[in-house]
Amino acid sequence: MENVKEIKLADLREEAKALSADGRHPLTAMFGRDETAMGRGYALYVMFEIPEEKRLAVLKAEMPADGDLRYDSLTPILPAAAWYEREIQDMFGLVPVGHPDPRPLVLHESFPKDYHPLRKQVSATASPRAQEGAGSEIKMSVAHGEGIYEVPVGPIHAGIIEPGHFRFSQAGESMLQLDAKLFFTHRGLEKVMEGKTPHEVLPIVERICGACSIANTWSFCQAVEKIAKVAVPKRAELIRTLLMEIERITNHVGDCGNIPAGVGFAPAISLGGRTKEMLMRLQERLAGNRFLRGFIVPGGVSMDITDKLRQDIRTTLAVVAENVEALDKMFAEQENFQNRICTTGIVRHQTAVDLALVGVGARASSFAHDSRQDFDYGSYPELDFSVVTQKSGDVAARLAVRIEELRQSFFMVSQLLERLDADHTELSVAVPAAAGEDFGISESARGSNLHFVALDEAGRIDRIFVRSASYPNWPALPIAVQGDIIPDFPLINKSFELCYACLDR
Amino acid sequence: MSHMVQSLGVGLAQAFLLLIFAPLIVGIINKTKAILQKRQGASVLQEYFNLWKWWRKPVIVTPYTSRIFILAPAVYFGTTLMAAAMVPGLLVSILQSGSAGLSMGDAFVFVYLLALGRFFMTLGAMDSATAFGGMGASREIYISVLVEPAVMLAILVNAMRYQSTTLTRMVIDFDTFYFTVPAVLTCVAFFLVMLAENSRLPVDNPDTHLELTMIHECMTLEYSGRLLALIHLGSMLKILIFLVLFSTLYLPLAIPVALKVFFGALVIGVVETLNNKMRLFKVRVYLSAALILLIVSLIAE
Numbered sequence: 001m002e003n004v005k006e007i008k009l010a011d012l013r014e015e016a017k018a019l020s021a022d023g024r025h026p027l028t029a030m031f032g033r034d035e036t037a038m039g040r041g042y043a044l045y046v047m048f049e050i051p052e053e054k055r056l057a058v059l060k061a062e063m064p065a066d067g068d069l070r071y072d073s074l075t076p077i078l079p080a081a082a083w084y085e086r087e088i089q090d091m092f093g094l095v096p097v098g099h100p101d102p103r104p105l106v107l108h109e110s111f112p113k114d115y116h117p118l119r120k121q122v123s124a125t126a127s128p129r130a131q132e133g134a135g136s137e138i139k140m141s142v143a144h145g146e147g148i149y150e151v152p153v154g155p156i157h158a159g160i161i162e163p164g165h166f167r168f169s170q171a172g173e174s175m176l177q178l179d180a181k182l183f184f185t186h187r188g189l190e191k192v193m194e195g196k197t198p199h200e201v202l203p204i205v206e207r208i209c210g211a212c213s214i215a216n217t218w219s220f221c222q223a224v225e226k227i228a229k230v231a232v233p234k235r236a237e238l239i240r241t242l243l244m245e246i247e248r249i250t251n252h253v254g255d256c257g258n259i260p261a262g263v264g265f266a267p268a269i270s271l272g273g274r275t276k277e278m279l280m281r282l283q284e285r286l287a288g289n290r291f292l293r294g295f296i297v298p299g300g301v302s303m304d305i306t307d308k309l310r311q312d313i314r315t316t317l318a319v320v321a322e323n324v325e326a327l328d329k330m331f332a333e334q335e336n337f338q339n340r341i342c343t344t345g346i347v348r349h350q351t352a353v354d355l356a357l358v359g360v361g362a363r364a365s366s367f368a369h370d371s372r373q374d375f376d377y378g379s380y381p382e383l384d385f386s387v388v389t390q391k392s393g394d395v396a397a398r399l400a401v402r403i404e405e406l407r408q409s410f411f412m413v414s415q416l417l418e419r420l421d422a423d424h425t426e427l428s429v430a431v432p433a434a435a436g437e438d439f440g441i442s443e444s445a446r447g448s449n450l451h452f453v454a455l456d457e458a459g460r461i462d463r464i465f466v467r468s469a470s471y472p473n474w475p476a477l478p479i480a481v482q483g484d485i486i487p488d489f490p491l492i493n494k495s496f497e498l499c500y501a502c503l504d505r
Numbered sequence: 506m507s508h509m510v511q512s513l514g515v516g517l518a519q520a521f522l523l524l525i526f527a528p529l530i531v532g533i534i535n536k537t538k539a540i541l542q543k544r545q546g547a548s549v550l551q552e553y554f555n556l557w558k559w560w561r562k563p564v565i566v567t568p569y570t571s572r573i574f575i576l577a578p579a580v581y582f583g584t585t586l587m588a589a590a591m592v593p594g595l596l597v598s599i600l601q602s603g604s605a606g607l608s609m610g611d612a613f614v615f616v617y618l619l620a621l622g623r624f625f626m627t628l629g630a631m632d633s634a635t636a637f638g639g640m641g642a643s644r645e646i647y648i649s650v651l652v653e654p655a656v657m658l659a660i661l662v663n664a665m666r667y668q669s670t671t672l673t674r675m676v677i678d679f680d681t682f683y684f685t686v687p688a689v690l691t692c693v694a695f696f697l698v699m700l701a702e703n704s705r706l707p708v709d710n711p712d713t714h715l716e717l718t719m720i721h722e723c724m725t726l727e728y729s730g731r732l733l734a735l736i737h738l739g740s741m742l743k744i745l746i747f748l749v750l751f752s753t754l755y756l757p758l759a760i761p762v763a764l765k766v767f768f769g770a771l772v773i774g775v776v777e778t779l780n781n782k783m784r785l786f787k788v789r790v791y792l793s794a795a796l797i798l799l800i801v802s803l804i805a806e
Contacts, residue, residue: 151636151717158714172643173785262718264710265781270542336707337781486640487718487785 001226001438004058012044012061013072019048019057020078026356026369028056028441029450030074030084031465032092034065034120041065042092045452045465046074046081047439051374056439063094073099080356083475091118101141106183109135117191124191141179143169148176151486155184162500166489173485178478182503189505193464197433198224198298198453201461205451206293208466209502211254214240214247215444216451216468217296222377222440223453224298228431234379235425236300241379242416243292244442245409246313250279251445252402252409253320255497256327259399262491263340268330275323282316285309300428310417321410328403341395345480345492348393352476359447360405361473361496363389364397371443378442379419385412395495433459444469446497468502516590516610523589523749527741528552530748530770537774552741556734564730570632577629578732582739584622589746591615593676593753594762610672612660616653619702622739623649630724637716641723644785648701648708648720651792655698658799662691663754665806676753687802692755694798696772699747701792703740705773707780708788718782744773 007015019025028047035043041064048057063069073096074081085096086105093116096102107115112130116122142150149170155163163184169177189208193201198220205220206213218240225232232240257272280290286309287295295301305313331337347357352365362369370387372380388404390397437454447469454463473496481492532549539546548554566574591610627642663675666687701708704721713719716726725736745766752765783791 149636149639151640153716158716260781262715263781264706264713266538266542266778270544274543334781336783339787340781340784485785489717490715 001058001436003055004060006060006062009044009061009063009071012046012059013074013077015059016046016048016074017077019046019059023353023356025050025057026353027078027080027084028356028448029452029465029467030081030088031452031467032088032094032118033454033463033465034092034118035062036065037120037462041067042069042094044071044088044094047450047452049374054374054376056441069093070095070097072097075099075101079354080472083471090116092116093119103138104136106186107136108181108184109133109137111135117188122191124188124194138181140165140167140181141177142167143177145171147171155181162504164500168486168489170486173487175481175484175486175489178481178489180474180478182474182500185500185504187504190464190466193461195460197460198431198455201464202297203293205466206291208505209468209499210291211251211499212247212444212446212449212468212502213291213293214243214296215442215449216466218244218378218442219440219449219451220453220464221296221298222442223438223451224440224455225431226438226440227436227453227455228298228434230299230429230431232300233425233427233429235304235420235423236427237379238416238420238423239301239305239427240296241383242305242313242413242420243286243295244378244444245412245416246279246283246286247292248445249317249320249406249409249413250276250283251497252406253279253324255402255494256324256399256406258497259341259395259491259494260331260337262494263337265334265337268327268334268337271323271327271330275320275327278316278320282313285312297428299431300426302428304427305420310420313413313417317410317413321406324403324406331399331403338396340488340491341399341495342392344395344484344488345495346392346394347476347480351479352393355476355479356472357447357476358472359444359469360398360401361447361476363387364401365393366391369448371441371448374448375441377440379416382419383412383415395491398495435459437463446470446499446502447473466505468499468505470499470502474498474503513590519592519594520586520589523592523594523745524586524738524742527738527745528556530745530766531741533767533770534744534774534777537771538778541775541778552737556738559729559734559737560731562730564732567633567727569634570727573625573628574632574727575732577625577632578728578735578739580625581622581629582735582742584618584625585739585742585746588615588618589742591618591672592746592749593673594749612664612670612672615672616656616660619743620649620653626724626736630727633727635727637719637723637726641720641726644720645724648788648792651789652698652701655694655792655795655799656702658796658803659691659695659698659755662687662799662803662806665803672750672754685805687805688755688757690798690802690805692751694795694802695751695755697791697795697798699751700773700776701788701795703744703747706777707783708791710782713782 025048028049030046033043041062044061046059050057073085075085076098083105085099088094090104090106110129112128113136115128151168151170153166155165165181167179168175189204193204206217208216254276257269257276260268283292284290295303347365349365352362352367358369366389368387368389373387385408388401390400435455435457439452441448441450449469450467452465456462477496481489531552536546536549627645630638630642664670667675704711709720728736748766748769751769752762756765
């Protein structure tokens with residue numbers, strides 16, 4: 001991996017502050033690694049994006065395994081680090097001193113105290129359970145005062161969605177404060193992938209998230225290919241980019257049909273739902289499954305997009321584009337709907353920058369954070385497109401960004417199909433086993449998706465860290481809802497379309 | 506005396522007749538919505554199946570509730586059933602065919618019977634002391650504070666016109682009633698009020714699973730089995746009552762009441778499809794509009 005700066009632990013805060021350049025270089029990720037098997041201790045990685053140079057800058061600090069496992073928390077100077085530091089504390093037992101909210105994040109009450117599963121000494125098949133009341137308690141943060149009451153929602157919900165507990169502190173209908181307890185179904189995917197070859201873990205990577213299998217696989221394959229120093233054939237890059245944009249279209253269309261469900265706007269819900277189903281079926285015709293699994297492999301792609309399929313994409317997307325325009329018209333003409341989405345759930349620009357938000361959530365607050373522009377990968381450098389932003393930061397802005405991005409994606413798909421017509425290079429190259437560490441990044445429908453992969457001498461995974469787009473965006477939700485009324489929460493929540501499974505890795 | 510007995514008998518017969526058809530009307534509304542959304546939708550008889558399902562299921566009551574919790578659905582259902590006996594429907598045709606001079610169905614009794622039922626529902630909702638019950642009760646009262654004067658005004662417009670607060674009396678003189686400005690205004694206003702009173706869009710969303718946005722459904726979350734069946738049957742009956750009232754008092758078309766009720770149900774289905782739920786605090790603007798229409802028609806009258 002290039003641009004790794006090994007620093008002393010004591011200098012971490014100073015170095016991080018200098019690298020972040022007052023938020024111009026957003027914090028991409030922060031994670032730990034157990035290097036005791038290599039005769040070292042625990043390592044802390046802190047990654048920043050340097051958009052103007054289209055690269056990542058990485059800080060790496062070591063601490064001895066048997067020594068003091070405390071370090072100066074970065075959260076007071078970089079609010080975006082809050083969740084990463086809490087997760088590292090759970091997974092490795094490295095303690096951020098001065099963290100404003102040091103509660104456990106991933107490991108709930110059912111896990112024993114002092115259990116740090118990503119340490120190498122812990123077996124991947126261990127499934128410890130704490131005695132009742134013996135685990136570390138996670139106290140929900142609530143507001144106090146006369147007439148202020150709490151509304152607990154979840155983790156089991158009335159609809160078929162994933163588990164999450166929300167605790168609202170209410171003054172009448174107004175939400176004073178929201179605290180969310182997530183990570184209920186931690187799967188231990190990062191742990192279980194250790195010791196396996198990239199080829200073996202590919203099916204797991206594809207299933208980290210149901211909605212973003214292309215984004216996850218692509219980021220992962222990028223990392224593996226960089227380690228092996230393999231260049232992917234041009235046609236494979238074109239197909240990967242095409243699949244990514246189709247996945248984005250499917251997700252954005254689904255969201256455009258889901259947001260009106262927050263206010264019971266039936267015609268838009270059904271049009272969005274029908275159109276999404278058309279896209280799922282297109283994906284099935286392309287990949288043989290509805291989630292585009294099995295397409296991207298290290299070294300390239302496993303299947304071609306034939307003339308017939310290219311024609312299929314063109315005709316299907318023509319109908320989808322028509323439906324999207326119809327949806328947009330429906331939204332614009334329904335005054336009552338506009339009334340609900342405008343000024344609701346505002347994320348201010350500074351908040352978006354401070355929390356290093358990604359994807360639609362960032363761009364709706366005029367923070368032009370888009371990996372397709374900030375990094376060189378896939379066929380994006382040769383494509384004509386622009387990064388869509390909105391200023392108002394409310395539900396309406398997030399919806400508008402999606403609609404405009406759909407138009408951009410349709411345009412990109414047509415460019416890609418044209419190039420695929422002309423290009424006839426091979427689909428994949430062999431990826432030799434190699435040792436090393438590197439990252440891969442891709443822009444999923446929800447925002448940038450980062451994978452860090454470290455392979456040992458045998459080409460097996462020593463550490464994999466997955467940070468999908470929902471991870472940095474979840475903390476923005478409690479801020480966005482403040483001051484709005486509680487009946488608007490489902491609408492605000494849907495406008496972010498955050499993924500629970502992406503946290504439960 | 507015999508008149509009293511006669512009208513009581515007729516009233517009860519009418520109440521049970523309405524009760525039997527109430528789930529069908531809700532089924533028709535739901536089917537209309539489904540078709541407009543290009544869905545196949547459930548059968549128009551689905552609500553009967555639902556009631557049967559709830560009726561067979563056991564009732565689960567948390568140990569933290571008082572007797573009010575069990576009492577509330579019964580009162581809610583009972584008062585609605587009594588109100589159903591009063592609306593001019595069957596009664597009218599029988600009265601018209603002979604014995605006049607009955608004073609069955611006073612408008613004030615009608616409105617406050619429904620208010621009594623709602624009062625008990627909100628008590629029942631708060632009794633379980635869950636966050637959602639309290640939230641639903643608070644919202645229900647907020648809406649009813651706005652709805653009640655509107656319903657009263659709508660009835661007063663007719664009361665002034667016919668110099669009587671008896672619901673049946675207002676309909677008996679139907680012959681002298683034409684399309685006048687106040688008649689059209691009250692017709693529109695009453696329709697708006699009807700949607701709010703019966704927890705329909707754009708005020709409340711009867712279909713949603715989103716607890717945080719619910720109003721009426723929020724109050725029923727802790728109920729199960731037969732208690733839930735009673736509440737739902739009461740709510741369905743209330744929609745039908747309002748549709749009958751709308752058809753007989755405010756929709757002066759010379760077609761059978763049953764046909765008018767059917768069309769009323771279709772219109773609710775269409776309106777619910779075209780609208781989305783408004784912001785909770787915007788409901789007062791919506792109901793003020795109905796109130797203003799009614800005040801104007803009262804002055805015009």
